[in-house]
Amino acid sequence: MHSHLHTPYNANCEEIMTALDECHARGFIQKALGACNDIKRDVNKCLAAERYQRAKRNRDQARENRKKIERIWADEKVLEEGGPAAAVAASAAGGAAAGEK
Structure with missing residues (x-):
């Protein structure tokens, strides 16, 4: 058995799911003889497509988040290693020290 189908995630499949509900409401004989099978296959296809799009x-969102995190890590690594600001400060101090001699 599956979870409840009529959710905001499956809004694009609402019409097909309603048709399946109506077919099932016609009675047990309809379900037992397979009269609803084609509609059920359509529901499954629609839900699979929705699930694929959601995934x-x-x-894509996870990849974007990972890129942001990797940029932050790269920036932190540069700062830990002395970074451009530290290099500029060191060269300025070195130049001043050379001028004092």
Whole structure:
């Protein structure tokens, strides 16, 4: 058995799911004889497509988040190693020391 189908995540499949509900409401004989099977296959296809799109959006968002984190890590590594600001300060101090001699 699956979870509740009528959710905001499956809004694009609402029409097909309603048709399946109506088919099932016609009675047990309809379900037992397979009269609703084609509609059920359509529901499954629609839900699979929705799930695929949702997973793709999540993957893309995760990749973007990972890029941001890696940029932050790279910036922190530069700062830990002395970074450009430290290099500029060191060269300025070195130049001043050379001028004093």
